[in-house]
Amino acid sequence: MGQINMENSSNIFKWKHFESEIILLTVRWYLQYRFSYRDLVEIMSERGISISHTTIMRWVHEYSPEIAKRVRPHLKTVNDSWRCDETYIKVKGHWTYLYRAVDSTGKTIDFMLSEKRDAKAAELFFQKALALDHVQTPRVITVDKNPSYPAAIETLKKNKKLPQDILMRQVKYLNNIIEQDHRFIKKRTSPMLGFKSFETAKKTIQGIETMHIIKKGQVKLKNLSVPNNVQLFQQLFGSMA
Incomplete structure (x- = not known):
């Protein structure tokens, strides 16, 4: 894969009250699995991390387009x-x-x-x-x-x-x-059960589609095990997710 801009990666998490690993983990789980925001609140609470469902929702809206943008340059060519x-x-x-x-x-x-x-x-x-x-x-x-x-x-x-x-x-x-x-x-x-606005729907679907693309093995990353997204997100964002 291409060179990841580490400075740029850290800036997108600036002023957040949680570590980038926690943010990306909850966003990735929400986009990939059939979890509700409240399900993720409970899951993280069992790990000693207190997050509100509205905070996770804001993360999904903010970082779904960022995930899509960072994955795009590394996609394998599709056929005609x-x-x-x-x-x-x-x-x-x-x-x-x-x-x-x-x-x-x-x-x-x-x-x-x-x-x-x-x-x-x-x-x-x-x-x-x-x-x-x-x-x-x-x-x-x-x-x-x-x-x-x-x-x-x-x-x-x-x-x-x-x-x-x-x-x-x-x-x-x-x-x-x-x-x-x-x-x-x-x-x-x-x-x-539906989205509240067209813009939030658009952003969330960007993330869902991107996670589906990753699951299909369309990302060019050497030695990537398709079900294991940790390595991929580590390279895309310079952090463990």
């Missing part, structure tokens, strides 16, 4: 066969749309939470994914019957963001791989 779909996430009592894409082996390409489900949202999602360093220009994109996808792809072709000869397939059974992958994300978001 995209499977795209969206799933539903409740925010403030209303449904929003989580656009997601994986490659033909199930590796995460990218994700994006959107308040709308239309051609513009699909186009923004594709543009966001295409800008990532670990992503290849797709040779084929498999989508469902949502009419916004063909419209978005045509716009990107016209703007020369996608090649003219790209193959778009609307074949439901070929998208089973991403529909199965949605389940891992929904297992974590469903017990949360």
